[in-house]
Amino acid sequence: MPQPTATLEDLTRIMAQSPGCPICHYGRQAGHAFLEGLLYESVNDFGLRQQLVQSLGFCAFHSQETLSFPGARLGAAILERAMLKEALRRVQRQAPARRSRLRRAHGDLSPTLDDCPVCQHERGAERRAIEELLGHWDDDWAxxxxxxxxxxxNHLHQAIRLSPDKKRASQLKAIHQRLWQALIDHLDAFIRKHDYRFRHEPISDEETEAIREAILILTGERTS
Ligand SMILES: [Zn+2]
Ligand SMILES: [Zn+2]
Structure with a gap:
């Protein structure tokens, strides 16, 4: 039996503490730690500054997150100052586009999830966590x-794609078939009980919560 890695130990801890997609939670924690290290230690790193100038900073989510580290306001201020200067430089060079050229051109865009270095770090961490999970898969993990x-x-999609064989993929599909069908059943009941003919039937907490769970499945756990 292979030794559990640090990633697997983190996933075990996450699953004991929080409901919802453990890969999302793992990625968020990795992103948070990366951003913290970056603000405290790397704001003057040339390569990173170049990357941030290219992307005009972080995505909206991680830009807001920079404000959540009370001791890192100086690092955030140094970075935002550099990005704002770059934004001003781009605006000053910009001219009205001819109608035929009103297309998205590189360098004219706001930061996107593809560019944000913290998002990139999170995606790398998530992929490694999925590979670890698949590599050590057993009934306990299931x-x-x-x-x-x-x-x-999204992470189920990735996990199926990265599965080493069809058996592992089938197990993943079977688990989520059960879980998501149960949610669909709760949503069916919730909808049905809004019909005047069934209004006397009480709506359960599970049926009420099913909407929120469906949203988290479809969008990931980023907002939590
Ligand atoms: Zn996820
Ligand atoms: Zn981001």
Whole structure:
């Protein structure tokens, strides 16, 4: 039996603490730690500054997150100052586009998820976590994953794609078939009980919560 890695230990801890997609939670934690290190230690790193100038900073989510580290306002201020100067430089060079050229051109865009270095770091961490999970897959992992409500859509999609064989992919599909069908059933009941003919039937907490769970599956756990 291979030794559990640090990533697997983190995933075990995450699944014991929080419901919802453990890969999302793992990625968020990795991104948070990366951003913190970056603000405290790397604001003057030339390569990173170049990358941030290219992307005009972080995505909206991670830009807001820079404000969540009370001791890192100086680092955030140094970076935002550099990005704002770059934004001003681009605006000053910009001319009205001819109608035929009103297309998205490189360098004219706001930061996107593809450019943000923290998002890139999160995606790398998430992929490694999925590979670890698949590499050490057994009944205990399957049970633990089902207990927290499974993976979000995006990470399930990735996990199926990265599965080493069809058997592993079938197990993942079977777990999520059960979990998501149960949610669909709760949503069906919630919708049905809004019909005046069935209004006397009480709506359960699970049926009320099913909407929120469906949103988290489809969009990931980023907002939590
Ligand atoms: Zn996820
Ligand atoms: Zn980002």
């Amino acid at each position: 049970g633990a994953l089902e207990n927290v409500g499974g993976l979000c859509y």
